[in-house]
Amino acid sequence: MDVKVPDEDSSDNWMIDDDATASAEQQSAQSGPPPWRVLIVDDDVDVHVVTKFSLSNACFMGRRLSFLHAYSGEEALNILRTEDDIALVLLDVIMETTDAGLKVATRIRDELHNKLVRIVLRTGQPGQALEHSIILDYDINDFWCKTDLTTRKLFTTVIASLRGYQSLLDCDQKLHLLQQELDDARARLAAA
Known part of the structure; x- marks a missing residue:
């Protein structure tokens, strides 16, 4: 989805355009990393629009x-469940229930066994969630009240989360390589 900002002369409201995202992602995939x-994750469409707009120029590594x-x-x-390369989840606490986001965070770690993805909880009702x-x-990585999360703080939180994700991903890949080398060495030893 892409955020389109209307011209000053236009009476159109902000809109989310699915087609623009697909072409932008295709161009990005062809031209670079x-x-x-x-x-x-939020039940309020405006939060999606504002978040995406706030991070539209973000770039890391x-x-x-x-x-x-x-x-x-x-x-x-x-x-x-279907996408295995998500680095960060910006997760609203209160959606269909007052603890929906907390349940999602638990299920990400315990049911999906995803220890790499960084989870940042956000709430619009801080009095209902004891930080x-x-x-x-x-097992979350940060917790913010939406009213306190300025564009600068959101950017900082996202970059720190991506840095943490990349570090964990690097460690995970090294662990898999070491395990493969250990398995190969055991196989050679058993064959000898």
């Missing part, structure tokens, strides 16, 4: 951002 994939969108916890989990207990009790 693949973009970082960010899943925005020579890679732009590409956005996926989910409007419920179950939709987010379905996307995460200290959430940080301690859930």
Whole structure:
């Protein structure tokens, strides 16, 4: 989806254009490294639009951002089941239930066994979510009240999350290589 800003003379409202995303992602794939994939999970369309607009010029390690969108916890989990290269989930706490986001965070780690993706919880109703207990009790990477999350803070949070994701991905790849070397050495030893 791409955010289109109307001309000053236009009476059109902001809109999300699915076709523009596909062509932008195709061009990016042809011309450089693949973009970082960010899943925005929120039941408020305006949050998707503002988040994407705020991060539209973000670039880290020579890679732009590409956005996926989910409007419920179950939709987010379905996307995460089929897409294995999502680096970051920006996850609303309160959606279809008051703890939908917390349930999604738990299921990402425990059911999908995805330890790499970075999870940033966001809430529009901070009084209903106890930040200290959430940080301690859930395997998340950050927690923000939407009203406190300025464009600069959102950018900083996203870049720090992508840096963490890349570090974990590098470690995971090295671990797999070491495991493969160990398996090869065991096979050679067994054959000798």
